[in-house]
Amino acid sequence: MSAKNSAFALAAFALLATLSIIDIASSANRHDEDGDDGESRNSMNIQLGPRPFFLVNDMEPSALKNRLKHCGDGPFRKTDFSIGHRGAALQFPEHTKESYEAAARMGAGIVECDVTFTKDKELVCRHSQCDLHTTTNILATPLAEKCTRPFTPAQVDAAGNIIQEASAQCCTSDITVEEFKSLKGKMDAFNPAATSVAEYLGGTPNWRTDLYAGPTSGTLLTHKESIQLFKTLGVKMTPELKNASVTMPYDSDGDGVGDYTQAHYAQQMIDEYKAANVKPRNVYAQSFDIRDVRYWIANEPQFGKQAVYLDDANIVAELPNAAQLAAYKAEGINIVAPPMFALLDIDGNGNIVASRYARHAKAAGLDIITWTLERSGILADGNNDFYYQTFDSAIKREGDMMKVLDVLARDVGIRGIFSDWAATVSYYANCMKLK
Template sequence: MFTPLASRQTTAAVALLVAISPVWADDRHDHDDRRGAVGNAHSVQLGPRPFFLVDDMQGGALKRTLQKCGDGPFRKSDFSIGHRGAPLQFPEHTRESYEAAARMGAGIVECDVTFTRDKQLVCRHAQNDLHTTTDILATPLAAKCTKPFTPAVFDADGALLTPASAECRTSDITLTEFKTLRGKMDAANPRATTVAEYLNGTAAFRTDLYAGPTSGTLMTHAESIALFKKLGVKMTPELKSASVPMPYDSDGDGVGDYTQETYAQQMIDEYKAAGVRPQHVWAQSFDIRDIRYWIAHEPEFGKQAVYLDDAETVAELPGAAELHGYKDEGINIVAPPLFALLDVDGGGRIVPSAYAQNARAAGLDIITWTLERSGILADGDNGFYYQTIDPAIAREGDVMTVLDVLAKEVGVLGVFSDWPATTTYYASCMNLE
């Protein structure tokens, strides 16, 4: 998913998230490998964070309702979507992150899809993020990066003149080379003068505990499909825009080129090859041309393709007429960021936004992103995701109020979260499938 530049690094109080104590519940997801259904039943483990959030809520009916659910049972829910897995604590798009999301009850898990130099699909948030999400700069493969590591430059008084930089793309290396890398928390230190310092930039509210030399297992797209089937979760791949010109690796004759359409079809073909039913796949893209391609050429997958909105402010959001236009051309699901769906009324209450009302009036279903990505909420400056409702956010427990408005008043299908235990707790308590 898109992450705005405005994302902040905050203080370490959320380190208490780390412990994972089991809260067991039966999860009887239908199992039918022959027909492409996804996986065996497994137990849901929430750990302490959802309980901390509920306890931290301001008193009222919602808090009392959620407290009554404290003994469970907790069940997997499609309302709870693992955003890149569970990257609040685990390196994104790694096996370990995906497994953590499934254990926390995410009914749907995301693989962002891009391609390597040899045109193989892999799970990465962007084609050009290997320098911040893997250890590539500390390996011999750094020599193949599009832009090598350049240290920060300071003036005589120690003020930063030029931040440290690098750019390493999946298209710089082959699949075999990609698989030698280890995932790390997505971060970089702009003041770094060495590679080691550059790689050591993890936000204080996250952790490097699960990014060691024996973890951070990178995955191909096909491997993610096999894992998700085993874990019993559904799938929401996002086709990422290429950092290289498309068609890729073209010789100019137009024959056999790796076009955007080839890329979009390749992603769907890997689900078909694995026998996954279209009903278990929510293909996403920020590029409306991909959505249109799937609607036209893979209609069974296209009917629940998700058109992502990358607006960074309210002013950039589509209006009512444009939303109706989406529906008219066969788009059924839109996915804007959290702020787009929420507003604050005159009494200080969080309510559905005009965009949310317009989208529903157009007959569109809605998914939103991304919960648990803003660090500490009680400081009153929560950046991108809460920009329309910051005046109503005063404590960590307010995240549960946000979920309640999204579920009951906006009517979203699901919520992407960096820590799916939070959305799972709410969904289980409110009997959301």
């Protein structure tokens, strides 16, 4: 090769190397700015496992079943329609690293960290401030002595009847974040007849499993750690600010100076996304307390415009009426999230249909997210509890879960649904080409 050609080759190589470095830096910046790793989000090998196929095969013959069966070979991609409720809580200890990873692998495009705080005011992922006695191994550790209420064994009479259930109460606010991180997550359960801590920590329903709750798994996360994990997994984020179980302001000395108020708590959660360079469009902040949603709308409008107001109605009579739903929209709330029963009803022919609430919410211009699929165990035995209360008589088999999803998607027009097993929703969403 001539000197001239060698020089040209070296220059070309240098140019290619420079372009590669620029491209890598640009990708890193996109990741940091968006809070969303595009490569992870688009190219993760989504694996749905056998459950969605079992559910489709169990459906009664119908056009819907035929359509769902014909997309069984995929390919399957992440979808924002599928929201990982506490991760993949059907089989993995909720709000653990392993649970979040499972939800993302099953195609959840959005994953939830319920947010509460520790004694030293650090934010952590837990469904309730005071659930450590049923969701972690705290009672089997020296930290048990710091619990709000220590373990009390059940009182049982001579015939074996429970006179008083076993009890305990352990809160994140009882311990520091360092102590919190030393714990291991377990399936959320307890044995009310327990006479020992070991017995109390059992009680997992037989339709769930303890296979993924071993001593080397169940990794607990701070809120900041969940953000970094979700960025790596390429998923969007839906943190729920939990109601404090302690009196707010927290740790107050009565002079009102330096108190940890509800506003501080709500702002701290948003600040941790901003510090991690997560764009507001990738965060769906949630709360059951409308005052939190109003705070975000007023003080963090970019996050507030897609904040989610969770409806905590337990029965139909508690649901907001048309005027109330219109008032939500008027004050800047754009997304409501009621439980599934609020959105569904049964017509005169026994078919599942959109409810009055669903129609009123859409008429008000509100987007709808709902909860929670795959949280009620076996469906075919009836008596499917809270989530199915308005349409339970139409549920005859496990495959009817797909029929429920179809009505929610097509007739109600929800934009997403929380599920304890994301694969089920991901399968449906991919088949129906939902984003």
